[in-house]
């Protein structure tokens with residue numbers, strides 16, 4: 012078999028060349044870093060960094076971008092003008108229209124385009140079919156709302172040099188646009204928060220014709236250093252043109268029909284020391300500086316979705332997905348930017364003391380964070396958020412790009428995956444063993460080997476003889492099957508799927524406009540172009556039950572390799588000069604590719620059967636801003652190593668604050684074999700991932716959790732059951748993510764934005780609004796952890812009710828022997844559980860609830876503790892028609908009562924109950940546990956329950972405080988309906 016270019020390591024793995032090796036040494040094999048570009052190997056990144064170095068080195072530097080006098084106008088919440096770029100060597104001016112839009116939400120948007128030239132003025136090279144204008148459709152895929160202009164925005168001040176627009180809630184925000192050189196200063200309450208082009212790094216590489224110069228003939232092997240030196244001498248200024256018109260990396264040459272066209276801008280966060288976001292990177296939550304120095308990176312954070320085989324940790328290297336949304340935070344203030352660009356993007360981060368004002372208030376020089384954003388092509392398009400809270404940022408960002416889809420309830424349960432379950436009998440056997448060992452789980456997964464020779468939508472006839480039989484066995488306990496479907500379609504005869512794709516012309520094209528062919532799991536393949544409406548419609552047709560035979564109502568889908576991964580392509584992906592729908596270059600849309608494919612699958616599943624309207628479950632590896640609307644993601648091919656377990660937590664926290672909280676890492680680690688301690692600790696951590704899936708490489712030993720042996724089997728079983736008992740609270744947290752973009756697991760800076768000492772903490776988190784504070788053990792042989800305590804509230808141990816001796820802002824050591832997950836309950840919350848262990852979430856649907864009340868320090872307050880519970884049928888879209896229960900629980904310490912009311916103040920009696928709501932009438936609250944119950948309750952035998960016009964007594968058992976354990980009371984057989992209003996008087 013001949014493979015063009017150097018075989019990628021994945022390709023080699025596929026050929027089986029490395030399988031023996033990687034089975035033995037997998038964790039030691041690191042990603043081939045040199046398979047991926049560094050900034051200096053990416054022409055536009057190199058040029059923009061050089062531009063920055065030049066600008067920052069000179070005190071006399073002045074940005075060559077100026078708003079043309081008299082070009083500006085302001086109307087209906089929008090400022091429009093033309094920026095003139097003076098080209099230094101030719102003196103030519105380039106016209107760049109700018110629009111600053113002030114949105115009703117208080118978000119501002121700055122868009123800079125390049126004026127279209129007359130046809131013929133700019134000729135593309137190679138007779139390329141590529142579109143000539145700058146890519147301007149990223150918005151079409153990423154943005155779903157929040158674009159109404161703020162008609163109340165008004166000019167606050169204007170003269171010949173600048174204009175100030177006041178906007179946002181109570182006009183507290185303002186943007187001062189300076190004309191020459193161009194810059195914008197975004198202020199809140201009169202003080203600067205975010206500055207554009209303050210350092211003068213704005214750079215829009217304008218269109219220019221290619222001037223063919225006679226090139227000295229180069230022969231293979233001959234050094235061209237001399238020639239280069241010659242050229243540089245002749246060229247004016249510092250412009251390095253060597254990668255303007257083509258660029259070679261790893262044996263692949265990218266032709267650039269439009270020439271250089273990057274956009275770059277410096278964005279300064281004034282007085283902000285921490286920036287977060289721009290996932291996915293195996294890095295810390297608080298992002299590091301990237302221009303060298305102690306503990307800093309040398310390379311910018313890169314966003315260019317790629318199949319990074321065995322990725323390395325603590326690195327700004329790109330991974331599988333990208334969300335160019337960044338939050339900056341300092342004590343009590345959050346602001347942020349969303350850089351809407353889907354091309355390859357790099358972000359440099361530096362921090363520095365405010366040199367201009369060293370004696371500023373308090374005598375303490377402020378630290379500013381400077382970021383330098385560099386994208387290869389497209390518009391310069393940036394949204395600016397002025398906070399002031401982290402919650403404001405996730406909400407406003409969610410308004411624009413959409414929030415997390417309400418998930419299938421089962422998808423919050425445990426997922427059992429490996430590459431591969433080898434047959435339908437194997438699947439059925441694992442299913443039975445999970446039951447035998449009392450391990451709850453919801454979903455079993457099939458990786459690529461279930462197919463007939465990697466032809467998606469088919470089954471291997473020898474190993475999966477009866478997929479429906481398999482599906483039915485799973486269904487008998489409410490379980491599901493997820494099968495993998497990737498975007499590469501095997502290029503082979505007698506495969507109707509590829510035949511149809513070719514005949515209908517639905518694939519991605521190469522630069523000549525012919526169907527692109529490359530290599531992936533099946534060998535020679537073509538790629539569906541999910542940017543094309545016709546392709547998406549065709550994709551939908553493939554998932555119908557009678558087309559994808561062997562699937563049934565409990566089959567859902569996993570989309571892998573959608574960066575897209577192309578084994579023989581540049582950086583294991585598609586050539587940038589490939590063409591998509593509308594003849595946009597792949598270069599322009601690369602980071603959107605994964606999302607459009609996952610979305611195509613999502614819509615295919617929605618239309619699987621007429622009349623069947625259920626929420627699809629689709630897992631994706633690649634993603635962009637907006638992917639949260641259509642499914643879950645995982646952090647890709649990690650390793651069975653402690654440091655990968657550790658890295659998973661900041662990665663998941665970053666996903667959450669970037670609007671895509673439905674995330675997890677492969678439990679156990681994909682490559683290699685975890686030892687028993689590691690696997691067990693990983694299950695305990697995974698039980699607190701929003702997406703909880705165990706997965707393993709084909710060469711890894713079998714590691715279904717029941718195989719591990721005692722005492723680990725029992726410990727893992729307990730972690731799984733803990734996850735299942737807390738499912739009502741997880742589901743409620745997802746409801747909040749769905750409503751307003753709030754992360755499901757929250758870092759300290761998010762919940763406690765005033766506590767400076769917590770701003771960089773990324774190894775512990777709160778779950779939803781429950782007050783549950785988890786700090787998974789991620790180190791070998793660790794038997795205690797230090798939890799940082801963000802406030803003066805009381806904290807109880809989740810399992811023992813011990814009052815943890817905490818002090819605000821200090822760390823407290825918690826014992827964490829192997830069987831223990833460090834998990835605290837913060838005083839002041841009410842959360843829901845279901846305490847009867849069952850095999851799957853579906854089997855728990857009609858179980859009664861347990862409510863846990865954690866009494867705070869001030870137990871006498873009227874709202875001493877509160878919390879909520881959201882529940883719906885977990886499957887359909889009926890919740891959109893009010894078919895849900897959402898209760899708010901308040902523990903009143905003065906009146907000594909716990910009440911339940913509709914959380915949204917709805918008149919629940921007026922809701923016409925569908926089938927699910929009617930069945931929920933039989934579901935109630937079985938138990939209420941009050942942790943930290945007042946000593947005065949001793950001797951209490953019963954409590955008074957009032958609901959639906961009736962009053963009765965329920966039994967209560969009080970256990971006094973002892974040996975550091977809080978007093979607690981348990982009310983049994985409460986007897987209220989979960990959907991009804993009620994009051995329990997203590």
Ligand SMILES: *[C@@H]1O[C@H](CO)[C@@H](O)[C@H](O)[C@H]1NC(C)=O
Pocket residue numbers: 151152153547548606607608610611614637
């Ligand atoms: C998702 O698919 C729908 C249906 O084909 C389409 O209307 C929409 O534009 C797509 N969105 C994305 C982000 O791909």
